[in-house]
Amino acid sequence: MKDLLRIKSLISADIELLLNQQVKKEALSSSIYLAMASWCNRNGYDFSSEYFFKQADEERHHQLKFYKYILDMGGNAVSPEVTGIKQEYNSFREVFEEALDQEISVTNAIKNIYARCMKEQDFVTMEFLNWFLKEQREEEYKARRALELFEVIGEEGTGRWQIDKHVGQIKYDSEA
Ligand SMILES: [Fe+2]
Ligand SMILES: [Fe+2]
Numbered sequence: 001m002k003d004l005l006r007i008k009s010l011i012s013a014d015i016e017l018l019l020n021q022q023v024k025k026e027a028l029s030s031s032i033y034l035a036m037a038s039w040c041n042r043n044g045y046d047f048s049s050e051y052f053f054k055q056a057d058e059e060r061h062h063q064l065k066f067y068k069y070i071l072d073m074g075g076n077a078v079s080p081e082v083t084g085i086k087q088e089y090n091s092f093r094e095v096f097e098e099a100l101d102q103e104i105s106v107t108n109a110i111k112n113i114y115a116r117c118m119k120e121q122d123f124v125t126m127e128f129l130n131w132f133l134k135e136q137r138e139e140e141y142k143a144r145r146a147l148e149l150f151e152v153i154g155e156e157g158t159g160r161w162q163i164d165k166h167v168g169q170i171k172y173d174s175e176a
Helices: 013-042 046-072 092-120 123-152 159-167
Strands: none
Touching: 013 046, 013 092, 046 092, 046 123, 046 159, 092 123, 092 159, 123 159
């Protein structure tokens, strides 16, 4: 009957660990964006607040995608503890600088998992990660675009008000 037993896991222990770390990273992103949504709302930047609420939702979705994949592959998905979320920011601009930093760090983490998969020839996980690589292209684009507004519009006078309005219009519509 041995042949009928399910193989415990289709991913290696190392990949499983990296994927669980990514679950935590996405949960962290979600919480960071939620804090940013609150800060922007409290400081009168309504469009940016909306933008970060939406980002927080997306990160939660990413977290669940990784979480369910680990389970689908017979692994142990671990519900992450997320602590130490920064609630206050020194400036409107700082919020967007840290948002971009967070996205770059997520891209690097995903590339790191991808590299490990290549080494192990884990093609199935590589294929799963392709969606995230593409998603990061969009995420980094939007974060960079938001930060560029501070240069293009400038913060003087009604600048921040204008920047906030434009943040609400950021779109990524590159093909494929
Ligand atoms: Fe994400
Ligand atoms: Fe993101």
